[in-house]
Every structure is written in structure tokens, then in C-alpha cells.
Amino acid sequence: MGEEYRLTLAGLQALLDALGARGYHILGPRLRDEAIIYDEVTKLADLPAGWTDRQEAGQYRMERRADNALFGYALGPQAWRRFLQPPRHTLWRARRADPAADDFDILPADTAPPKFAFLGVRACELHAISIQDRILRDNAYADASYTARRAEAFFIAVNCGMAGGTCFCASMGTGPTAQTGYDLALTELLDATRHEFLIRAGSARGAALLAILPHTPANEADRAQEAAILADTAQHMGRTLETNGLKERLQANLEDPHWDEIATRCLSCGNCTMVCPTCFCTTLEDHTNLAGTEAVREQRWDSCFTLDFSYIHGDSVRAGIAARYRHWLTHKLANWVDQFGEMGCVGCGRCLTWCPAAIDITAEAAAIGRATHDQEDQHGNA
Numbered sequence: 001m002g003e004e005y006r007l008t009l010a011g012l013q014a015l016l017d018a019l020g021a022r023g024y025h026i027l028g029p030r031l032r033d034e035a036i037i038y039d040e041v042t043k044l045a046d047l048p049a050g051w052t053d054r055q056e057a058g059q060y061r062m063e064r065r066a067d068n069a070l071f072g073y074a075l076g077p078q079a080w081r082r083f084l085q086p087p088r089h090t091l092w093r094a095r096r097a098d099p100a101a102d103d104f105d106i107l108p109a110d111t112a113p114p115k116f117a118f119l120g121v122r123a124c125e126l127h128a129i130s131i132q133d134r135i136l137r138d139n140a141y142a143d144a145s146y147t148a149r150r151a152e153a154f155f156i157a158v159n160c161g162m163a164g165g166t167c168f169c170a171s172m173g174t175g176p177t178a179q180t181g182y183d184l185a186l187t188e189l190l191d192a193t194r195h196e197f198l199i200r201a202g203s204a205r206g207a208a209l210l211a212i213l214p215h216t217p218a219n220e221a222d223r224a225q226e227a228a229i230l231a232d233t234a235q236h237m238g239r240t241l242e243t244n245g246l247k248e249r250l251q252a253n254l255e256d257p258h259w260d261e262i263a264t265r266c267l268s269c270g271n272c273t274m275v276c277p278t279c280f281c282t283t284l285e286d287h288t289n290l291a292g293t294e295a296v297r298e299q300r301w302d303s304c305f306t307l308d309f310s311y312i313h314g315d316s317v318r319a320g321i322a323a324r325y326r327h328w329l330t331h332k333l334a335n336w337v338d339q340f341g342e343m344g345c346v347g348c349g350r351c352l353t354w355c356p357a358a359i360d361i362t363a364e365a366a367a368i369g370r371a372t373h374d375q376e377d378q379h380g381n382a
Contacts, residue, residue, distance in 0.1 A: 002200045002207065005199050005216060005218055006216045007215050011197075016043065016119075019117045026116075029047060035060065035062065036062075037078055038078050038080065038118075048070070048073065049068045050065050050069065051072070055166045057352045058353070058355055059358075071186075071188050074164030074166075074167055075122065078275075079125065079350070080277065081278075081280075083149065084153065085282075086145075087300060088298055088299070088301075089109075089300070090299075093108075094107065094294065097293070112148070113145070116149065116153045118155050118156065121155050121156065122157070122176075123157065123174060123179065124169040124172070124175045125348065129181065131344065132146070145299075154183050155184075157178035157181075159176060159187040165239075165349075166352040166353045167237050168349060169347035169348065171239075171240045171242070171362075172241065172345060172347035176230055180202065185202055187229065198226050239349060239362045241361075260322050263320065263321040263322035268306075268324055268325075270306060274301065275350040278332075278344050281303065282299045282302055284299055285297070333365055
């Protein structure tokens with residue numbers, strides 16, 4: 001990590017102005033529809049000053065803070081992947097002037113994506129983006145749209161000053177402090193005497209932008225305050241997940257009766273996959289107009305909780321909810337390690353918060369194989 005500097009509120013506005021002047025479409029947190037969403041930001045007044053979120057499994061609400069923190073919340077329902085891998089994306093169009101003709105023209109897909117600057121990216125979200133990079137960009141079958149959007153993206157991380165009730169990034173080693181993957185990183189310092197930020201560069205283009213901003217060197221007191229904030233956040237996570245031996249335990253208990261117990265509560269609605277920052281599954285849809293002169297192929301998000309997702313000629317191979325939930329959880333926390341060398345969960349807690357049945361991935365992962373383990377302990381102690 002680079003050297004830290006002190007940035008005022010005016011300096012933060014100067015950062016937004018500099019990004020705008022360089023042609024970036026700035027996206028950041030805004031308060032809308034009683035939630036923190038990501039949308040266009042051009043001035044500090046756009047940010048959710050003085051607001052925080054309260055989250056538990058199946059619960060989300062906004063509350064006023066006692067101060068005017070700009071980033072005093074945990075996470076909203078949206079992940080940054082909606083801008084890097086849009087929920088719906090046109091792959092190509094075909095058109096023919098004469099419906100009776102056999103020939104047709106292939107038209108370009110969507111126009112070139114905007115040059116994005118993401119403001120307020122949390123450490124867990126940076127890690128999620130790095131996971132998607134490995135899947136959608138850094139392999140032999142790269143997604144051209146994702147690669148183009150990712151290439152120009154500028155990331156401004158904000159270290160977490162509070163943990164949400166469903167957060168468990170500390171368990172996953174993905175937060176609350178941004179370590180890599182950012183161009184600039186901020187830590188909000190707010191008390192009775194000041195409202196400032198510590199800022200550091202994490203890339204050459206981040207350092208070039210920082211150089212033109214009004215900033216002063218950080219001192220030991222600043223760094224001590226930052227360290228205290230981040231340590232407190234790490235110690236007050238709403239959830240924990242024990243990852244030692246988790247992969248092996250899940251893969252060894254695919255017939256555990258607890259999968260069926262989860263299925264009695266799971267609605268198979270797919271909310272968990274829609275809000276997850278690492279999910280990447282898509283499907284294809286073809287549409288033609290009534291005149292037969294135009295066809296469109298679109299890629300859209302899909303979920304392993306839908307019947308069509310695992311449909312093979314004749315039937316779905318995961319017809320029951322228990323099988324679909326088992327596939328999702330074991331893929332995230334076990335099989336993903338075999339495929340990509342790390343878990344597919346970053347501990348953001350969105351799947352807990354936005355599950356209408358309040359199903360807790362940390363509790364369910366701990367429950368799988370527990371009965372067998374308890375029996376083995378009893379036999380060992382007999």
C-alpha cells in the first residue's frame with residue numbers, strides 16, 4: 001500500500017471533479033427507495049450523509065446517524081457486478097430488409113460501455129471483483145463485454161468504519177480493510193473536531209490523480225485513529241464462518257438430512273444469487289419481431305435456483321429445492337475451491353439480509369455434518 005495522506009471534504013469533491021473532467025461516469029452510494037443503491041454521483045450532496053443501515057437475516061432498514069458520515073453504512077442490495085456484467089446484455093442483432101429473403105445482416109451489439117469510476121467500493125467487493133476477473137476475464141473463454149467494462153474501471157475503495165449485522169468478511173479474510181485491487185482507498189475520519197479522510201494510492205493512475213488533489217501528509221495520530229476504527233469493525237462482525245475443514249465437511253455430507261430441513265424454508269426465489277457479488281451464471285434468450293425481419297440474442301443473469309438452470313432434455317437434474325440449495329452452498333464454499341483455488345463467498349452478508357426466509361448461510365454451513373461429527377465425538381469419548 002502507498003503512503004497515506006489527509007484529504008478534506010473539499011478535496012473529496014476535487015476528486016469527483018477530476019474524475020468527471022477525465023471522462024469518467026462516476027457511480028457511488030445514494031439513498032433511494034429506503035436503501036443504499038449505486039447510481040451517478042457528481043457532488044458530495046449526492047452521497048448518503050448521516051444515514052446508516054441496520055441489517056439482520058431477512059431484514060434491512062435505513063436509520064439516521066448521530067453524525068454526517070458519508071460512508072457510514074455497511075452494504076446495500078446491489079453489487080458492482082451489475083455494471084461490469086449487466087443483468088441484461090445484447091450480444092448481437094440480425095436484420096433483413098425483405099422477410100422473404102434468405103440473407104440477413106449481423107449488426108453490432110451494444111455500444112461501447114462508459115468509462116466507469118466506482119466510489120465507495122468495500123474490501124469484500126474488491127475481492128469479489130477479483131474473483132469474477134478470474135472467471136470472466138482471465139481465462140481462455142473471456143467475456144468480451146466484461147473485459148471491456150473492466151479495463152477502464154477506476155476503483156475508489158472505502159475502508160469499513162462499521163460492520164453490518166450480517167457481515168462476516170473478517171472470517172473470509174476479505175475485509176474490512178482494502179488490501180489490493182483499488183486505485184485509491186479512503187478511510188473516513190469523523191469526530192467532534194473534524195471530518196476528513198485518509199487517502200492512499202494503489203495504482204499508478206491512482207497516484208497520478210492523487211498528485212493533483214489538495215492533500216497533506218498523514219501523521220501518527222491519523223494512522224492510529226484509522227487503525228482503531230478498522231480493528232473495531234473487524235471485532236464487531238455480525239456473523240462468523242468457520243472455514244477450517246469446511247470444504248471437506250460439505251463435500252462429505254451431500255446426503256445430510258439437514259439439506260431437506262433447509263428446503264422446508266427456502267423459497268427457491270433466487271434472491272441470494274441476484275444480490276451476490278460473485279455469482280456469474282447467465283442464460284441466453286432469442287427474440288424475433290412479428291414481421292420476421294429482426295432477431296436479437298440477449299444474455300441475462302440466471303440463477304441455479306431456477307428449474308430451467310439445470311434442465312437437460314426431459315427434466316431438470318435438480319428438481320427439488322434441497323438439491324438446488326445444496327448445489328449453491330457447496331459450490332460457493334467447497335467446489336469453488338477445486339475450480340478456482342478459493343471460496344466463492346466474500347462474507348458480504350447480502351444473501352442473509354435479502355433472503356425473505358431469513359436463511360443464514362453461516363448457520364446452515366455450520367449445521368451440515370454436525371450430527372455426524374457429534375456422533376463421532378460421542379463414540380470417541382465412550
